[in-house]
Amino acid sequence: LTIYRQVWNCSGGLEATMSNVSVRSDIAGLVSRIEVAAGAEVATGDTLLVIESMKMEIPVEAPRAGRVEIIHVGEGAQVEEDQLLVTLVAS
Amino acid sequence: MSDDSMKEAVWAPEIADLRRRQELAREMGGADKVAIQHSKGKLTVRERIDSLLDDGSFRELGSIAGTGEYDASGHLTGFSPSNLLCGRGRIDGRPVVVSGDDFTVRGGAADASIHEKQIQAEQMANELRLPIVRLIDGTGGGGSVKTLETSGYTYIPANPGWNWVTDNLRTVPVVCLGLGPVAGLGAARLVSGHYTLLLRDKGFMFAAGPSVVSAMGTPVTKEELGGADVHARCGSVDDLADDEEDAFAKTRRFLSYLPSSVDALAERVPTDDPVDRADPWLNSAVPRDRRQPYKMRRILDAVLDRDSFFEIGRAWGKSVITGLARLDGWPVAIVASDPMIYGGGWTADAGDKLTRFVELAETFHLPVVHFVDIPGVLIGVQAEKAGTLRHAARAIAGVYQATVPWCNIIVRKAFGVAGASMTNHTRFRYRYAWPSGDWGSLPIEGGIEAAYKKDLDAAEDPVAMRQDIEDRLNAVRSPFRSAEKFAVEEIIAPSETRALLCEFANLAAPLRRVGRSSFGFRP
Numbered sequence: 112l113t114i115y116r117q118v119w120n121c122s123g124g125l126e127a128t129m130s131n132v133s134v135r136s137d138i139a140g141l142v143s144r145i146e147v148a149a150g151a152e153v154a155t156g157d158t159l160l161v162i163e164s165m166k167m168e169i170p171v172e173a174p175r176a177g178r179v180e181i182i183h184v185g186e187g188a189q190v191e192e193d194q195l196l197v198t199l200v201a202s
Numbered sequence: 203m204s205d206d207s208m209k210e211a212v213w214a215p216e217i218a219d220l221r222r223r224q225e226l227a228r229e230m231g232g233a234d235k236v237a238i239q240h241s242k243g244k245l246t247v248r249e250r251i252d253s254l255l256d257d258g259s260f261r262e263l264g265s266i267a268g269t270g271e272y273d274a275s276g277h278l279t280g281f282s283p284s285n286l287l288c289g290r291g292r293i294d295g296r297p298v299v300v301s302g303d304d305f306t307v308r309g310g311a312a313d314a315s316i317h318e319k320q321i322q323a324e325q326m327a328n329e330l331r332l333p334i335v336r337l338i339d340g341t342g343g344g345g346s347v348k349t350l351e352t353s354g355y356t357y358i359p360a361n362p363g364w365n366w367v368t369d370n371l372r373t374v375p376v377v378c379l380g381l382g383p384v385a386g387l388g389a390a391r392l393v394s395g396h397y398t399l400l401l402r403d404k405g406f407m408f409a410a411g412p413s414v415v416s417a418m419g420t421p422v423t424k425e426e427l428g429g430a431d432v433h434a435r436c437g438s439v440d441d442l443a444d445d446e447e448d449a450f451a452k453t454r455r456f457l458s459y460l461p462s463s464v465d466a467l468a469e470r471v472p473t474d475d476p477v478d479r480a481d482p483w484l485n486s487a488v489p490r491d492r493r494q495p496y497k498m499r500r501i502l503d504a505v506l507d508r509d510s511f512f513e514i515g516r517a518w519g520k521s522v523i524t525g526l527a528r529l530d531g532w533p534v535a536i537v538a539s540d541p542m543i544y545g546g547g548w549t550a551d552a553g554d555k556l557t558r559f560v561e562l563a564e565t566f567h568l569p570v571v572h573f574v575d576i577p578g579v580l581i582g583v584q585a586e587k588a589g590t591l592r593h594a595a596r597a598i599a600g601v602y603q604a605t606v607p608w609c610n611i612i613v614r615k616a617f618g619v620a621g622a623s624m625t626n627h628t629r630f631r632y633r634y635a636w637p638s639g640d641w642g643s644l645p646i647e648g649g650i651e652a653a654y655k656k657d658l659d660a661a662e663d664p665v666a667m668r669q670d671i672e673d674r675l676n677a678v679r680s681p682f683r684s685a686e687k688f689a690v691e692e693i694i695a696p697s698e699t700r701a702l703l704c705e706f707a708n709l710a711a712p713l714r715r716v717g718r719s720s721f722g723f724r725p
Contacts, residue, residue: 137520138544139584165545165577166647168493 132175132199140164142188151179152202159197162190177201219278223266226281231306239306244382244404245446247287247302250337254300254450255291262289263326264319283307284316285340288323290332293454296462299327302337305382310340317362324366331463333375335453338392339382361387367394372565372722374463377456379449380405380439383424392439394725396562397456397514399441400430401449407433437518437551455512459526459533460566465716467567468533475508477530477704484696488614488638492647495541498523498573501613502538505700511536519555521546521580526568529700529707535563535606538573541614547580548620553593560600561723569607569710571703572625577645578618598623603721607710608632611699612690616641634694634702639681641690646675 140162147159158170159179177199184196211217230236230246239246245253251260264284271280285307290299301323303310327334350356361367370376371394378395383406392398392407400407408415408428415422426432433439443449461468481504488496502511506527513525521543527536537559539546548556563570579585579594601623610624612635621641625631644653650671651658661667684690694702 137542139582165547165580166493166645167495167541167545167577169495169542169545 130177130201131180132177132201133195134159134171134174134197134199136162136171136190136192136194136196138162138164138169139191140169140189142184142186142190143168145182145184145186147179147182147197149179149182153177153179153199160184171196173199175199175201220266223278223281227266227268227283230283230304231285231308235306242404244305244339246306247304247337247339250381250446250450251287251289251291251300251302253447254335254337254453255293255298256295259292260289260300261291262287263322264288264316267316267319284319285310286315286319286323288319288326290326290330293333293335293457296457297330297332298457298462299323299330299332299334300337301334303340303382303388305339310382310388321363321366324363324370327374327376328366328370331374331465333377333457333460333462334370336376336378336391336395338378338380338384338388340384340388361390367391371396371724372464372718375457375460375566377453379443379453380407380430381446381449382406383411385409385411396565396723397441397453398439399443399449399452400433400439401446402430402442402444405430405443407438431517434517437515437555440515442517456514456526459512459528459568464565464567464718467714467716470531470533470711471528473507473510473528473531475530478701480697480700481505482697484699487696488636490638492614492640495545497542498538498540498575498613501573501696502527502536505703506536507531514559515555519549519551519553521549522552522556524555524559527571529571530704532707532711533568534707534710535559535568535570536573537570539575539613541575544580545577546575546615547577548590548594548597549580549585550588550590550593553590553595553597556597557593557600558723560597560604561719561721563606564600564604564719564721565723567606567714567716569609569707569714570604571609571611571706574610574612574616574621574624575614576617576621576624577615579620594620594623600721602626605715605720607706607713609703609706609710610634611703612636612639612641614638614640615645617645618643631691632706633690634692634699635681635685635690636696636699637681637693638696639684639690639693640679641681641684646672646679650675 142160143163144161147153153173154176155173157173159173160171161168162171179197180200181198184190236246268281268283270278273279285304286301287304288301290297301320376395378392378398380392380400382404384392385408389407389409406424406428412422412424412427415427430442434442443452459468484504487501507529510528511525515524521540523538523540525536527534580590608625610633615621616624650668654671658664658667681690681693685693
């Protein structure tokens with residue numbers, strides 16, 4: 112049984128298929144910093160990366176606890192709204 | 203009435219017949235259709251109405267309207283009820299009108315309905331000045347092209363009761379719940395409300411459904427075409443509900459902040475939250491580094507009456523947070539910037555959302571509290587192409603037309619045309635700023651390069667010169683310099699905010715005026 116659900120929070124769109132969590136960007140902007148490495152364990156609310164927009168450094172936070180599976184963007188990348196940033200495996 | 207007295211009554215046969223017809227109508231589309239509705243995890247329209255309204259309060263209108271079947275001697279042999287129910291009931295003791303589609307009869311399609319019931323429900327809400335809740339679960343106005351064969355002619359379409367649907371938006375609260383697949387006329391009824399939501403996983407909305415769209419060449423699933431998340435993220439609906447109970451709970455909550463019509467004022471509720479509750483955390487809520495955003499919703503929770511904030515439209519136009527709340531028990535409309543989204547900059551969607559929300563506040567006489575952190579209208583190629591400027595200007599027009607009491611808390615930034623539109627500046631400026639206040643026509647960051655281009659181009663060390671200029675400008679950036687000139691009316695410690703807002707709500711309450719707003723509300 113596949114559970115498919117979309118939830119929103121302040122730090123990014125979240126969609127979960129089984130235990131995979133796709134973290135998407137709420138905003139267009141420049142990836143100024145990546146703060147986690149693939150394989151890292153993160154807690155809910157931890158900053159995964161930072162996007163620069165409107166002269167602000169806006170953190171993208173882990174919507175739930177888990178392990179960082181894939182980081183889909185690099186530092187310096189221009190991202191669009193709704194772009195996939197990080198895949199987490201929820202713990 | 204006892205059975206004996208019924209037997210004696212002159213009209214006993216007719217009363218028995220009435221009861222029998224009502225029994226038949228309560229069977230809806232029949233046991234098999236009801237079973238299908240339940241197997242999809244959906245309630246029937248009668249279960250929905252019972253669940254939404256106060257126990258036993260439903261008074262149905264048109265309870266035996268439908269299509270009867272008769273034998274040769276004129277006796278009723280079968281009955282199919284019309285697939286829209288309507289009537290009055292109570293929510294938290296207050297009278298409301300409810301109308302609900304019955305999906306078990308022809309999939310809720312309008313060809314099995316009696317339009318006049320829908321029209322009367324809307325008109326009843328309008329003339330009795332009662333909120334209306336539409337429970338929508340069905341397809342469009344035409345049903346299917348098969349009706350051409352049964353009616354033998356075609357017609358120029360008209361949307362039934364639309365004068366009332368439109369007039370209700372400036373007269374009574376309208377709540378619309380999309381509880382199943384909704385297309386065409388049903389979709390138009392769903393989005394034409396003050397508070398609209400779709401059920402996650404079970405609510406879908408389209409101008410035309412996936413079979414029609416796929417037949418035109420692009421295969422598409424109903425989730426992709428009109429899933430609840432699609433519409434919540436573009437603002438076609440205000441909210442999502444996890445299940446039907448959640449949808450009804452949200453309906454009751456939304457209505458609790460509003461008067462029953464524009465001819466009444468929203469009521470205060472008792473609260474035990476002290477007006478002078480001063481959360482010391484507020485004095486550290488905004489980071490000193492201007493590039494660091496913060497969680498605006500946490501600030502709202504700290505200053506509004508405890509657990510009173512009811513957010514509307516969380517999934518779209520996200521740089522502007524909107525919702526209803528209470529201050530010392532008084533209902534108020536809350537607007538707040540979200541610095542986590544484009545630093546609080548206005549997108550086209552955010553402008554659209556703000557316009558509609560100000561119209562809601564004005565329509566129902568709710569004082570507005572606006573928590574301001576606005577770096578400006580969103581800039582860039584994408585923003586220009588999205589028509590952001592006109593959408594922003596539309597929101598600004600709404601702010602300037604509003605006559606409801608208005609209060610601003612400047613949390614951080616107020617720059618440019620959007621920042622300037624935190625209020626109609628020609629009204630008394632009921633306004634407080636936090637020490638983190640930072641304002642101007644243009645922000646220093648990014649503004650130096652433009653303003654000092656000649657000097658920087660000519661400089662031997664442009665980096666050092668840029669820093670020197672920035673230091674000079676920052677020296678006069680303190681909000682206290684503005685306060686010295688009375689360019690900001692008052693600077694406060696953030697922890698004082700709640701006490702001042704409660705005072706505002708109490709002062710604003712007697713200033714509210716009933717009646718219709720000079721500008722209406724559009725979906």
